[in-house]
Amino acid sequence: MRLSIKTKQVLGVTSIVGLAVVVLSGFYLVSLARIYLVESKARGDLLARAIYQRAREVVATGGHDPIAALRADPGLRSILESSVYSSNVTYAAILDVGSLAIVHSDSARIGQPLPPYGDLNALLDAGPVSQLRAIYTDGGRTLEIRQPLLMGTAEFGSIHIGVSTLLIQRDLTTSLTPALITAIAILIGGSLVAMVLAQLSLRPIHVIRSGLTRLGQGEFGVVVDLPQRDEFGELGDFFNTVSARLSADRPPPGPALLAASTPTRTRSKMPSRSLTPTRSCCSPTRRCARSCLPGRPTR
Numbered sequence: 141m142r143l144s145i146k147t148k149q150v151l152g153v154t155s156i157v158g159l160a161v162v163v164l165s166g167f168y169l170v171s172l173a174r175i176y177l178v179e180s181k182a183r184g185d186l187l188a189r190a191i192y193q194r195a196r197e198v199v200a201t202g203g204h205d206p207i208a209a210l211r212a213d214p215g216l217r218s219i220l221e222s223s224v225y226s227s228n229v230t231y232a233a234i235l236d237v238g239s240l241a242i243v244h245s246d247s248a249r250i251g252q253p254l255p256p257y258g259d260l261n262a263l264l265d266a267g268p269v270s271q272l273r274a275i276y277t278d279g280g281r282t283l284e285i286r287q288p289l290l291m292g293t294a295e296f297g298s299i300h301i302g303v304s305t306l307l308i309q310r311d312l313t314t315s316l317t318p319a320l321i322t323a324i325a326i327l328i329g330g331s332l333v334a335m336v337l338a339q340l341s342l343r344p345i346h347v348i349r350s351g352l353t354r355l356g357q358g359e360f361g362v363v364v365d366l367p368q369r370d371e372f373g374e375l376g377d378f379f380n381t382v383s384a385r386l387s388a389d390r391p392p393p394g395p396a397l398l399a400a401s402t403p404t405r406t407r408s409k410m411p412s413r414s415l416t417p418t419r420s421c422c423s424p425t426r427r428c429a430r431s432c433l434p435g436r437p438t439r
Contacts, residue, residue, distance in 0.1 A: 145345075149338040150331065157330030161323045170268040172315055173275055176308045180228045181260050184285035184301040187223050187232060191299050192287055194219055195234060199291060206291065207242050210234060211250070220245040228307040230282060234289060236297045257284045260303055280306030344372035348379055360387040 143151075198213045199206040210216060223232035223245055233244040239253050260283040263274055274281055285301040344366050351364045362383045366376030 146335075146338040146342055149341070150334045153334030153337070154327070154331045157334075158327055161327055165319065165323050168319055169312075169316065170272065173271050173308075173312055174264075174268065176228075176312055177260070177264055177271060177275075180303045180308060181264065181285060183226050183229060184260065184303055185287075187219075187226060187229065188285055188287045188299045188301050191216070191219055191223075191232060191234065192289065195289055195299070199289075206296065207236070210243050216243060223301070228303050228311070229301060230304045230307075231300075231302040233300050233302075234297050235300055237295065242297060254300065257282045257302065259283065260285050275305045275309050275312065277305065280304055280309065344376065348375065351379060351383070355383065355386070 194213070194216045195210060198209050198216060201209070220232045220243060223229055231245045233249070233254065234242045235254060236242055239256075241250050241252055241254055244250050258274075258281060263271060263283060274283075281304075283303045283305065285303065287299040288295050289297040289299055347364050347366060351362045354362045360383075363380050364376050366373050
């Protein structure tokens with residue numbers, strides 16, 4: 141398929157704008173995904189520190205059975221239950237060394253084992269592709285922020301804060317919607333600007349083509365008016381110079397042209413006849429009158 145110069149210019153400018161929009165949008169998506177992951181980790185760390193602080197006080201004053209003291213503390217339970225109101229957080233729990241829930245934000249899961257989940261810190265250390273894959277996984281994933289719980293120097297449990305990638309995906313999509321609309325508007329605007337620029341840049345070509353057409357039709361003294369600030373202006377000056385030279389070198393009209401253009405008068409080849417009778421024919425007799433007529437012999 142043959143493409144015009146205008147179409148090629150529009151496609152070229154649109155492709156450049158589209159490529160820039162895609163690259164910037166990808167960079168924005170990767171940056172925003174990491175920001176949401178870091179923000180979720182910061183909330184989880186804050187919640188884990190609050191739980192750790194309260195659990196340490198309970199263990200220090202709980203006597204010989206720290207597990208029973210943790211389960212009976214209303215302040216710790218209040219912190220765990222309010223954790224679900226934090227953005228992207230799905231649960232908070234304290235597990236023993238055997239992964240059994242000592243206390244949990246969902247009281248029905250106390251004493252039950254929790255399945256192992258991925259580590260959010262490990263995902264942050266991975267590349268941007270892995271982070272986007274984890275966020276946009278079908279069905280979502282649950283990642284955890286973990287902090288060990290110590291009694292003296294011995295670890296008797298750990299704090300687990302669950303973060304859902306589905307909630308991160310929801311927030312990420314909400315933030316990307318205005319950016320996507322802006323990118324589409326920029327792409328459409330770039331295409332329109334490319335069409336206008338192509339029309340303006342190709343106008344000198346149309347003017348020169350019109351001048352060549354007039355020269356081809358035999359018209360002399362053709363002059364094109366182009367701006368003198370760019371290469372097309374120089375081309376227009378060259379065209380005007382050639383047109384003026386062609387007009388100056390035009391041959392003068394020949395005799396044939398002059399004869400064809402000058403009107404002529406046609407004269408009769410018949411000899412002129414004088415209708416005035418001569419003096420010898422002035423006789424009143426009819427015989428003499430007939431002998432004076434041209435073409436008749438006299439007797």
